[in-house]
Amino acid sequence: MSASRRDETPSQDPAPGGAVILFDLDDTLMAHREAVADGILAHLRERGYDAHVAEARALWHELEERHYHAYLAGALTFEEQRRARASEFALAHGDALDDDAAGAWFARYFEHYRASWALHDDVEPAFDALERTLPGVRFGIITNGEEEFQLAKLVRLGLEVGHPGRIAHLVASGSEGVTKPDARIFHAAIARFAASSPVSAAAYVGDRLRTDAIGAARAGLVGVWLNRSGERPDELDAADAATAGVLEIRSLSELPALLRDHLAGE
Numbered sequence: 001m002s003a004s005r006r007d008e009t010p011s012q013d014p015a016p017g018g019a020v021i022l023f024d025l026d027d028t029l030m031a032h033r034e035a036v037a038d039g040i041l042a043h044l045r046e047r048g049y050d051a052h053v054a055e056a057r058a059l060w061h062e063l064e065e066r067h068y069h070a071y072l073a074g075a076l077t078f079e080e081q082r083r084a085r086a087s088e089f090a091l092a093h094g095d096a097l098d099d100d101a102a103g104a105w106f107a108r109y110f111e112h113y114r115a116s117w118a119l120h121d122d123v124e125p126a127f128d129a130l131e132r133t134l135p136g137v138r139f140g141i142i143t144n145g146e147e148e149f150q151l152a153k154l155v156r157l158g159l160e161v162g163h164p165g166r167i168a169h170l171v172a173s174g175s176e177g178v179t180k181p182d183a184r185i186f187h188a189a190i191a192r193f194a195a196s197s198p199v200s201a202a203a204y205v206g207d208r209l210r211t212d213a214i215g216a217a218r219a220g221l222v223g224v225w226l227n228r229s230g231e232r233p234d235e236l237d238a239a240d241a242a243t244a245g246v247l248e249i250r251s252l253s254e255l256p257a258l259l260r261d262h263l264a265g266e
Contacts, residue, residue: 018136019263020193024206025143025150028226030157031120036060039113046108049093063088072179078146082106117156126252127166133256134263140169142189142204144179144211147172169193181215201263205255209237209246217244222262224249
């Protein structure tokens with residue numbers, strides 16, 4: 001966001017007892033999947049791999065899901081999961097890498113990925129509308145990841161943390177030592193806001209039904225599932241979401257009206 005636009009935004013000094021809205025970062029605010037797809041395609045071409053684009057993107061996504069969750073579970077370090085992804089992907093294309101080469105491979109891929117970072121188109125308008133709809137609202141982010149890495153994304157995306165930025169707090173699992181959907185990470189985020197002024201109501205918005213929305217709802221927040229793709233959850237997730245009172249939207253443009261009804265009266 002440009003400085004001039006921020007100057008035009010009404011003061012966000014929180015009203016006593018104001019609402020707090022927390023967001024996931026990747027695939028909720030930042031178009032992570034799109035950046036990954038563009039980044040791996042550029043890297044494929046640069047490495048000269050003979051690969052079917054759709055299959056290569058699917059493999060890279062599967063490796064990211066598997067190894068990143070191994071990192072979140074404590075089985076791999078952040079750097080180890082990166083190198084494991086690089087090694088397996090390269091080997092699938094006939095390119096055997098040692099540990100150092102895998103690190104260099106991932107670093108180069110990351111340059112392509114970083115060049116594609118962007119917010120989803122509905123993010124800035126949703127923030128503007130939320131500020132109009134819920135005067136004194138405060139925003140934060142809870143992310144399963146390393147704090148320094150996620151902060152770098154926010155700076156690049158123009159969502160600076162702290163005054164005068166739009167995001168009051170970033171809570172990262174790498175610093176908290178606990179990951180979503182554990183209720184403790186949601187409670188830690190609310191505690192940061194409550195330290196400066198009371199929190200009358202809180203919501204959390206994320207693209208993963210169980211990790212984000214169900215986890216938040218079970219922690220006592222209004223859990224909102226941002227289902228951009230129209231995914232149909234399995235029976236267990238659907239039942240747990242219904243029991244927890246999870247709300248569902250397809251776009252952040254739906255969020256202001258939804259939360260006006262669910263937060264304003266709390």
